[in-house]
Amino acid sequence: MSKKIILLLVFLLQILIAGRAVAGWGEAQLIVTMPFGNKLGEMGIDSSDSGEWFTKSFGVSGNGKIVIGDEINKVIHIFNSDGSFFRDIEKPFVENFLWPGKVFVGDNCISEGFIETTHTFNIESGDLIGKAQNMGGIDYIVPDCSKIYVDSENGWIAYTPTGEIVETFPSQPYFLGKYNRPKRQANGNYLTVIEYGDTVFNIRQTEYVEDYLRDNSGRLNVVLVAGEGDTAHQQVLKYDRCSKVAGQLDLPVDTIDQEIVIELAQPGTLEGATLPDMSQYVEYGKPLITSNGDVYAWKRTPETFGVVKWAWTDSPDDPKGGPDMPEEFQALPSTSGIYLTWNPSPQDPGCVTGYDIERATSATGVFSNVTTVPLDEKQAYSFNDTGATAGATWYYRISATSDIGNSDPVEVNATRP
DSSP, rough: OOOHHHHHHHHHHHHHHHHHHOOOOOOOEEEEEEEEESTTOOBEEEEEETTOOOOOOOEEOOOOEEEEEEEETTEEEEETTOOOOEEEOOOOOOOSSSSEEEEEEEEEEEEEEEESSSEETTTOOOOEEEEEEOOOOOOEEOOSSSSEEEEETTEEEEEEETTTTEESSSSOGGGGGOOOOOEEEESSSHHHOOOOSSEEEEEEEEEOOOEEEEESSSEEEEEEEEEGGOOOOEEEEETTTTSSSEEEEEEEOOOOOOHHHHHHTTTTTTOOOOOOOTTTTTEEEEOOOTTTTTTEEEEEESSSEEEEEEEOOOOOTTOOOOOOOHHHHHHEOSSEEEEEEEEETTTTTTTTOOOOOOSSSSTOOEEEEEEEOOOOOOOEEEEEESSOOOEEEEEEEEEEEOOOOOOOOEEEEEEEE
């Protein structure tokens, strides 16, 4: 092949690669910006000798409306998906409440939880849907306006917005994702297992998972803290059905110095002091993941409170994924055939549905399926091939199966005397 032809092929390959769409989160978009203050359209902030405090609770509805709780000004700010103002809802004032409320947003409703009372509003109309005495939970999930799921001391409970019990669960329901406490592995990494009714996600990272949400595509999005010291920042990872990373988003590192903020708030600090330039200081909140896989986070500067969005885009060019190969595949002659053993794929339990075993009479021969070993309660990873006749060498390969693809095969051979 001539040098010119090789260069032409390389050039065409570069064009092909450049033309492939890549899935991932796009650039940050500042959707909402509000100045701090106590007027209409402003975000409340409280400054004292212990620093500055503002409500850091917001959510995104099923149709993309951005809902911001403002405990200082006693309102809930609602913006359209493009960041334009939609409405304010005045929050009912609860006398002598013991803890600031948190906003939980469903498809078309908002639940505002206080220590004493929980109010649920319709996003579109602003009307009060229901009012209930505090449900005693430490967390709420509001997928729609008919049920509020509450994590209580005795399990999960589904309430109506007016406080009637609809369902009870001994532990977190599988459709919400059953989070198992992270375990430290021998290599120092954490293994976090999150179970759903149809699959199990095994997340192996250097840090433990702080939050998670499974999006409409069936992939799991997790939040953790990456980096250390001055480089520490929030990170979002998207995992496919086989617990493989399909996307990574690193939020910017905070540049705001909270020690300086607190110091400047002390009485008399400003007298004769040379103030640092705080115009570039920025702080980001914990990422919020929506059902379509987008990521949001609040962002504050010394003068403004905002909401930033990173939109997720899929790509038809991305591989569909599948489990990793089984491990330590072995073949040993037995009294009745060839006895095969293996260790499970790293995604078992998880997306693995079984193991395909194929056989041939030579390493380069045609492999034909011998059996598919399904998963069972005993998880016995073995098979005795009684069809392997004596006096021959048999070649085997095994692959892990799933509903989104199979793993690459692992090959071994054995001779039956």
